[in-house]
Amino acid sequence: MTSAARPLVIGHRxxxxxxxxxxxxxxxxxFRLGADAVEPDIVASKDGVLVLRHENEISGTTDVADRPEFAGRRTTKTIDGARVTGWFTEDFTWDELATLRARERLPQLRQSAASFDGTAGILRLRDLVDLMPADALMVAEIKHATYFASIGLPLxxxxxxxxxxxxxxxxxxxxSFEQSVLGQIRERGIPGRFVYLLEAAGSAPDLRARFGRKALPYSAQLTNxxxxxxxxEVDGISVDKKLLLRTDASGxxxxxxxxVKRAHAAxxxxxxxxxxxxxxxxxKGMQRGSAARDFGDWRREFRIILDSGIDGVFADQPDLVRELLDR
Structure with missing residues (x-):
């Protein structure tokens, strides 16, 4: 277990x-900003190449919607029970995906990041392996494993x-949000730690696919x-920060x-x-000013989380977490 006094700082994507x-x-x-680790989200191309995208639907993070040669690939699918319309990695070969350019997912909120739109392509898992520093940690998230298995792409x-x-x-x-795929990867002899992701509500996609409405909810998995x-069965859990923040009657x-204390005890x-x-x-109560993109009282929220005894945090701005830890 990592030291609760010095949790891992994980660069979120x-x-x-x-x-x-x-x-x-x-x-x-x-890594330049002090992250101990980075987190790639992993999906697959049509020809079985592992691609780094937050979702297999890529219109929000690439220029695919502006590419006339791919206009006919737009479609609607059901992914983990949700209807999604757009362009999907599994409908493209890697050679086709390699022609796309990356875009900022939140351009109105992160205008500075959006100024880099079009300057880079998207990556494969093997590309990230090649650029990892020798002493760095990868926290690899396997996305939509049950769905990909259903279309013949076993992640x-x-x-x-x-x-x-x-x-x-x-x-x-x-x-992964699907514990079953963690077990499958461990059974294949891959070393490392295995961490189960849990939401604040609902139930896991693999459990819903197997048990439907009778699927065990996340809340039941978070009892003692x-x-x-x-x-x-796993080495750790990773949870929505909402589950760590205690609120008053006003929210x-x-x-x-x-x-954290209960999970450590287990x-x-x-x-x-x-x-x-x-x-x-x-x-609520951490905002400063009226603009959604302005930085609020992040120090106070981050400190509450870091002081909970957490073993690692995923951060979009890893330098800010490092600043608090270095103090």
């Missing part, structure tokens, strides 16, 4: 507060094959009994919950997402 996410520039900047197999020669117990954490069960943040590491400095993302 790189330094995504400053550069378009999942680009080489975002990852390199994250656990593709990931294990791609990462096997690089991964060690020291440089890799694998995470649920945490004890998870401790026998204002007043402190931290006991989740033997689990605990991580949280996502620390972001802009007013739009801060808890």
């Amino acid at each position: 790189g330094a995504s507060g400053y550069r378009p996410e999942h680009t080489a520039a975002a990852y390199r900047l994250a 656990e197999e593709l990931f294990a094959s791609e990462i096997r020669d690089w991964a060690t117990s020291e440089n890799l954490i694998v995470e 009994a649920g945490l004890a069960r998870l401790a026998g 204002a943040v007043v402190g931290s919950t006991d989740l 033997g689990l590491e605990v991580y949280t997402w996502t620390l972001r400095a802009e007013n739009r993302f801060l808890g």
Whole structure:
């Protein structure tokens, strides 16, 4: 377990507060700003190449919608129970995806990052492996594994094959909202730590696919009994920061919950997402000024989370977390 006094600082999709996410520039900047690790989201192309995108639908993070040669690829699909319209990585070969240019996902909020639109292409997992510093950690998130398996693209197999020669117990954490894929990757002999992602509401996609409305909700997995069960199956959990922030009757943040303490007592590491400095993302009572893009009282919110005993935090602006820790 990491030291609670010095949690890991994980660049969320790189330094995504400053550069378009999942680009080489975002990852390199994250390490320059003091991140211990970076987090790639992993999806697949039509020909089984592992691609770094937050979602398999890519119209919000690339210029695909402006490319007339790909206009006919726009479609609507059901992904983990949700209807989504756009352009999807699994409908393109890697050679086609390699022609696209990355864009800022939140251009109105992060205008500086948006100024880098079009300056970089998108990356494969193997490209990130090549640019990782020797002592850095990768926190690899496997996205929509049940869905990809249903269309003949088994992410656990593709990931294990791609990462096997690089991964060690020291440089890799694998995470997913689907616990089943974590077990499948571990069974393939991939070293590292395995972390289960949990939302504040709902239930896991693989459990919904298997059990429908009877799927065990995340809330049941976060009870003391649920945490004890998870401790026998995974190394840690990673949760929405809402689950760590205690609020008063008005909804204002007043402190931290006991989740970290309870999970540690069960033997689990605990991580949280996502620390972001802009007013739009801060808890009630942390905003400063009226513009969503302005930085609010991020120091107060970040400090509450860091003081909870957390083992690692995902941050869009890793330098701000590092500033607090270095103090």
